[in-house]
Amino acid sequence: MRVHGDKILRRRAKYRKKKRYTSYKKELVEDFQNMCGYCGKDFNYMRCEHQIDHLIPVDACKKFKQENMISEYSNLVYSCRVCNRNKWNDWPLDNINDIHDGQKGYIDPATEEYDTHLKRNSNGEIIPLTSLGNYMYDIFKFEYRLTSLIWKATCIKKEIEILKKKIDKLEGEERTEYLEKFYLFQTQFDNMTNILKEKRELI
Numbered sequence: 588m589r590v591h592g593d594k595i596l597r598r599r600a601k602y603r604k605k606k607r608y609t610s611y612k613k614e615l616v617e618d619f620q621n622m623c624g625y626c627g628k629d630f631n632y633m634r635c636e637h638q639i640d641h642l643i644p645v646d647a648c649k650k651f652k653q654e655n656m657i658s659e660y661s662n663l664v665y666s667c668r669v670c671n672r673n674k675w676n677d678w679p680l681d682n683i684n685d686i687h688d689g690q691k692g693y694i695d696p697a698t699e700e701y702d703t704h705l706k707r708n709s710n711g712e713i714i715p716l717t718s719l720g721n722y723m724y725d726i727f728k729f730e731y732r733l734t735s736l737i738w739k740a741t742c743i744k745k746e747i748e749i750l751k752k753k754i755d756k757l758e759g760e761e762r763t764e765y766l767e768k769f770y771l772f773q774t775q776f777d778n779m780t781n782i783l784k785e786k787r788e789l790i
């Protein structure tokens with residue numbers, strides 16, 4: 588399974604250049620399909636703070652005198668608060684000609700290449716596939732984060748949305764049967780979100 592499930596995140600090719608990176612929020616929400624690029628947390632289903640991360644961090648852009656990269660759209664990643672904070676100013680390379688050296692650094696999550704370094708196991712947990720994937724896995728602290736629980740809660744929430752639409756069209760016994768399923772899923776989802784709320788730093 589992919590980190591982003593069935594969503595394909597890609598930045599648009601054409602956009603109006605903006606001076607401030609924060610002005611790209613609308614484009615990022617659309618291009619990242621309202622999902623964290625790094626951990627694949629779907630903000631359509633999971634309430635969580637979202638931020639704009641710099642693939643090459645601001646400090647590295649300044650250090651290597653490429654300040655233009657700070658507001659360059661291709662350097663921006665829509666990210667959850669925890670991923671953004673874990674990555675923060677990390678830059679393991681001594682230049683910014685590339686974003687990794689094959690062992691250390693980052694892969695742009697808005698590319699097909701991301702899937703070759705990180706994926707989800709059948710439990711929904713994010714796992715590394717390469718040494719570069721392992722570098723990112725460590726930086727984002729995926730080992731300690733509740734990536735499996737978030738994935739499962741999202742899957743249940745999607746089922747709930749489907750059930751809601753179905754129930755509206757049903758009557759009689761069939762409606763009762765689906766309503767029971769709906770309440771069961773809703774209880775499971777509420778239990779999961781209660782755990783997630785208590786462990787905000789690990790989501």
Ligand SMILES: [Zn+2]
Nearest residue numbers: 623626667670
């Ligand atoms: Zn994230």
